[in-house]
Amino acid sequence: MAEGFDIEHLAKLARLQLTPEEKVLYAQQLNSVLGHFRALAEADLPAQVDDALVVSEAALRADNPGPTLGAEAVTRVAPASRDGQISVPRVVDDEA
Amino acid sequence: MSNALHQLSAVELSQRLQAGTLTSRALVDALIARYEAVNPKVGAFTALDIADVRAQADASDERRRQGKSRGPLEGIPVAIKDNIAVKGQPLTCSSKMLAKLVSPYDAHVTEQLRSAGAILYGRLNMDEFAMGSSTENSALQKTFNPWDLSRIPGGSSGGSAAALAAGLVPLALGSDTGGSIRQPASHCGVVGLKPTYGLVSRFGLVAFASSLDQIGPMARSVEDCELLLQVLATPDARDMTCFDASHRQPLPVAAPAALRIGVPRGFLGKGVAPEVVQALESVLDFYRRQGCAIVEVDLPSADLAVPTYYVVATAEASSNLGRYDGVRYGHRSTQASNPIEMMTNSRSEGFGPEVKRRILLGTFVLSAGYADAYYVRALRARAKIRAEYLGALAKVDVLLTPTVPTPAFKVGEKASDPLQLYLEDIFTIPANLAGLPALSVPCGRSGQLPIGFHLVGAPQSEAKLLAAGKLFEAAHGFAHQQAAL
Numbered sequence: 001m002a003e004g005f006d007i008e009h010l011a012k013l014a015r016l017q018l019t020p021e022e023k024v025l026y027a028q029q030l031n032s033v034l035g036h037f038r039a040l041a042e043a044d045l046p047a048q049v050d051d052a053l054v055v056s057e058a059a060l061r062a063d064n065p066g067p068t069l070g071a072e073a074v075t076r077v078a079p080a081s082r083d084g085q086i087s088v089p090r091v092v093d094d095e096a
Numbered sequence: 097m098s099n100a101l102h103q104l105s106a107v108e109l110s111q112r113l114q115a116g117t118l119t120s121r122a123l124v125d126a127l128i129a130r131y132e133a134v135n136p137k138v139g140a141f142t143a144l145d146i147a148d149v150r151a152q153a154d155a156s157d158e159r160r161r162q163g164k165s166r167g168p169l170e171g172i173p174v175a176i177k178d179n180i181a182v183k184g185q186p187l188t189c190s191s192k193m194l195a196k197l198v199s200p201y202d203a204h205v206t207e208q209l210r211s212a213g214a215i216l217y218g219r220l221n222m223d224e225f226a227m228g229s230s231t232e233n234s235a236l237q238k239t240f241n242p243w244d245l246s247r248i249p250g251g252s253s254g255g256s257a258a259a260l261a262a263g264l265v266p267l268a269l270g271s272d273t274g275g276s277i278r279q280p281a282s283h284c285g286v287v288g289l290k291p292t293y294g295l296v297s298r299f300g301l302v303a304f305a306s307s308l309d310q311i312g313p314m315a316r317s318v319e320d321c322e323l324l325l326q327v328l329a330t331p332d333a334r335d336m337t338c339f340d341a342s343h344r345q346p347l348p349v350a351a352p353a354a355l356r357i358g359v360p361r362g363f364l365g366k367g368v369a370p371e372v373v374q375a376l377e378s379v380l381d382f383y384r385r386q387g388c389a390i391v392e393v394d395l396p397s398a399d400l401a402v403p404t405y406y407v408v409a410t411a412e413a414s415s416n417l418g419r420y421d422g423v424r425y426g427h428r429s430t431q432a433s434n435p436i437e438m439m440t441n442s443r444s445e446g447f448g449p450e451v452k453r454r455i456l457l458g459t460f461v462l463s464a465g466y467a468d469a470y471y472v473r474a475l476r477a478r479a480k481i482r483a484e485y486l487g488a489l490a491k492v493d494v495l496l497t498p499t500v501p502t503p504a505f506k507v508g509e510k511a512s513d514p515l516q517l518y519l520e521d522i523f524t525i526p527a528n529l530a531g532l533p534a535l536s537v538p539c540g541r542s543g544q545l546p547i548g549f550h551l552v553g554a555p556q557s558e559a560k561l562l563a564a565g566k567l568f569e570a571a572h573g574f575a576h577q578q579a580a581l
Binding site for chain 2: 005007010011013014015016017018022026029030032033034036037039040041043045046047048049061069073074076077078079080086088089090091
């Protein structure tokens with residue numbers, strides 16, 4: 001079941017940078033865990049997925065504006081902020 | 097008298113506070129002395145603001161003097177796992193990612209504790225982002241089992257269970273995604289309840305696997321657990337999976353005098369230690385003598401629970417933990433020249449090995465070409481497991497198993513083999529997959545090491561589980577026990 005397992009591609013999808021040692025270790029550990037998952041492939045299962053998480057319309061609250069944390073509380077926990085806004089590295093390169 | 101305060105139950109402390117023979121300040125001072133003597137050995141707390149808890153206790157005593165007591169936990173300290181938000185206190189999830197985060201808001205359960213008069217008493221160690229069964233995955237510190245300091249306390253709510261067993265606090269909150277309340281409760285000889293999915297609001301609980309996570313009470317007795325549950329289990333519109341008032345069963349309700357107890361014998365054979373089997377048989381003997389019917393039940397898909405859980409939980413975790421991108425809160429790498437590098441480096445520096453392992457696994461089971469084979473099949477297996485549990489619980493009141501296959505293992509013993517550690521949760525995981533309430537109650541010893549048994553009931557049958565637990569507890573000497581430290 002685990003053919004095509006590509007640790008580098010997975011790390012890229014997950015936005016993780018792995019060291020060469022980590023790549024070897026995680027690939028080996030994930031293969032071992034996925035081997036244990038083989039029982040799932042072989043089991044006789046119902047066609048339907050679990051509906052325990054289907055939320056009925058009635059359970060949804062009205063979409064009304066309510067109090068929020070406010071900019072001061074939000075920027076206080078941000079890694080970097082300026083003038084009441086969260087600052088991040090430059091997204092767009094300078095173009096002539 | 098004051099040196100014994102740490103040994104008393106929350107119910108008894110509450111009675112003394114109400115009678116005026118004890119102040120919250122005297123209680124908190126006794127617990128702080130205990131904390132200073134014992135926490136360095138056990139490592140249960142990651143933070144305790146001593147000046148703040150004294151101020152909270154003084155305020156509680158003042159409310160009581162003025163006849164303005166708030167509720168059933170007035171003046172009682174409750175310690176909180178470090179993934180549940182308390183405004184102004186650390187919210188680290190025992191991760192480097194959130195090491196500097198101070199919560200800007202209260203969880204729903206925290207609001208409930210405040211309005212019941214509780215003292216919000218410190219932060220408890222855990223496996224990073226609640227991923228683990230030994231608390232060894234904490235990036236902050238180790239926690240040790242108070243009954244044998246060379247052993248793990250269980251996890252992920254290991255700090256909560258260890259704090260109770262060490263007499264550091266009378267009540268604690270844990271969270272349970274696959275057994276994280278019940279497994280450490282069993283290993284530390286305390287009581288832990290995972291409520292029915294939806295009974296307790298998850299608002300302010302840092303998300304791990306949202307379809308499985310529940311906050312629950314932990315204590316040294318079933319009675320104390322019930323006291324805390326009643327404060328926690330209230331409607332909250334901010335969690336859309338939390339039952340509203342019209343969908344709640346009253347708590348407590350009278351339990352039937354003679355329970356029908358289902359035992360899934362086919363599920364008990366593999367890897368269960370002989371002393372755990374022996375403890376389980378003595379629990380069954382006890383209930384039989386009380387007039388309960390012991391019935392064998394069949395749960396043929398129980399073997400699928402561990403793989404199903406690790407697909408569903410890691411899939412949800414890989415999605416939930418996508419929010420840690422170094423932008424809005426949490427660790428931001430200084431080694432980045434563009435946003436993608438900032439995200440990748442922040443995550444790589446902030447997350448520990450188990451969290452990375454589960455994000456990678458969850459990413460894989462959701463990835464193109466594999467989602468049908470893993471994630472969708474796991475959802476189908478989950479439906480089957482849930483149907484089998486509900487079917488069995490239509491015939492019996494509760495299902496009874498051990499909580500954990502073996503007593504607490506040595507620190508480091510399973511650290512290099514994640515699969516072995518995942519199998520610790522074999523008895524606890526199905527209740528999360530099926531959304532059912534489950535309780536762990538101490539029932540024996542292997543030498544010094546506690547053993548617990550596990551009761552699972554139908555949705556919102558907490559009162560029945562608690563009544564069954566109390567019946568056992570009243571006839572045995574395992575409640576209120578603390579390790580000599």
